Amino acid sequence: MVVNIMTNASHNTSIFALSKKSKKICVIGGSGFVGTALINRLSREKHQVKVFTRRKERAKHLRMLPGVTICSVDYYAAKVLERQFDGYDIIINLAGILNPQGAISFKQVHLVLTQRLLEAASAVGITRFIHMSALNAGDKASDYLMSKGHGQEAVHKIAKMKVTTFCPSIIYGKNDQFFNRFATLIQLPGIMPLIGAKARFAPIYVEDVVSAIINSLGNHETYGNNYALCGPKVYTLHELVNYTAKMLEQQKTIFPMNWLLSGLFTRLLSILPIKPITVDNLRSMKLPSFSEHPIAKELGVTPVSIESVLPWYLGSNEKNLLNDRYRDIAQ
Numbered sequence: 001m002v003v004n005i006m007t008n009a010s011h012n013t014s015i016f017a018l019s020k021k022s023k024k025i026c027v028i029g030g031s032g033f034v035g036t037a038l039i040n041r042l043s044r045e046k047h048q049v050k051v052f053t054r055r056k057e058r059a060k061h062l063r064m065l066p067g068v069t070i071c072s073v074d075y076y077a078a079k080v081l082e083r084q085f086d087g088y089d090i091i092i093n094l095a096g097i098l099n100p101q102g103a104i105s106f107k108q109v110h111l112v113l114t115q116r117l118l119e120a121a122s123a124v125g126i127t128r129f130i131h132m133s134a135l136n137a138g139d140k141a142s143d144y145l146m147s148k149g150h151g152q153e154a155v156h157k158i159a160k161m162k163v164t165t166f167c168p169s170i171i172y173g174k175n176d177q178f179f180n181r182f183a184t185l186i187q188l189p190g191i192m193p194l195i196g197a198k199a200r201f202a203p204i205y206v207e208d209v210v211s212a213i214i215n216s217l218g219n220h221e222t223y224g225n226n227y228a229l230c231g232p233k234v235y236t237l238h239e240l241v242n243y244t245a246k247m248l249e250q251q252k253t254i255f256p257m258n259w260l261l262s263g264l265f266t267r268l269l270s271i272l273p274i275k276p277i278t279v280d281n282l283r284s285m286k287l288p289s290f291s292e293h294p295i296a297k298e299l300g301v302t303p304v305s306i307e308s309v310l311p312w313y314l315g316s317n318e319k320n321l322l323n324d325r326y327r328d329i330a331q
């Protein structure tokens, strides 16, 4: 199993690595979960990477990587982005939020920031733009998805730009916010009520997402296209949480809520200062998060199954820690 994952990640990369020249790449939102995995791979593949963040502190775990510089910016200050982008070949935009944060709205991050990046990239003659959207982007059911759709449209509208946009289902990996959060909840005492138990996802491993992005960098076939990024199998949320409990060797009583109960419960939770789930999150969960074509052939990725990855990083038993060490050494 260990060998399987390592060879898969390196296999997906190496097909294209041979034909790749070192590129100068700006990554916006590179400090986050996907960004961290991406920057590590770009650095290993000898690209020169500038990671953009609002606070340098957020990206400090990346600063020792060869070829990587961290740049903290005010995205809206006049000419700042233009100066920072000048001389670079490619922009990768990973900035995104799942919930509005104070004065920062979905529109601000998913549309206005994207437009600002496109404007600055165009001003300095950068013509390659890769953008992370989400599956079901543009669906009116949720503000998050609507704003993701508007951002995606803005990217594809720029005629002179060679753009590729990606729409993933849930992305998982060692430091994800999905399985790790359920792993924590499962270990709390008592019955676990499960909101949105019937939601359906095709989770994709973060290293497969990274491979898809890297394999698209100079791949002309991907220009102008929008791609779904999904794992090989569809699961309900209930199945995923049960599987997480199994990985943790926990006998957990889970109470799966139907959509009606989920809605009522979510509204009740909305009065709490910290909301584990919002009404908007629930609306997006109601849409099937999978695709008939999990990953397009030209992206050169064979997605791994959660069964071959999750045992690596869930739990803290000796076997997992040992696997972690093997993996870190292999990377």
Ligand SMILES: NC(=O)c1ccc[n+]([C@@H]2O[C@H](COP(=O)([O-])OP(=O)(O)OC[C@H]3O[C@@H](n4cnc5c(N)ncnc54)[C@H](OP(=O)(O)O)[C@@H]3O)[C@@H](O)[C@H]2O)c1
Pocket: 028, 029, 030, 031, 032, 033, 034, 035, 052, 053, 054, 055, 058, 059, 093, 094, 095, 096, 097, 104, 109, 113, 132, 133, 134, 135, 168, 169, 170, 171, 172
């Ligand atoms: N993880 C998933 O399951 C999943 C599924 C579908 C789509 N996506 C999309 O994939 C992308 C990466 O996701 P992720 O899981 O890596 O997210 P993450 O860990 O939350 O990272 C998000 C990044 O966005 C940046 N960001 C947040 N608010 C910003 C703002 N107001 N202005 C500028 N930058 C801002 C952050 O940068 P700083 O704080 O350093 O500035 C951070 O590096 C996002 O666009 C997300 O919507 C993720």
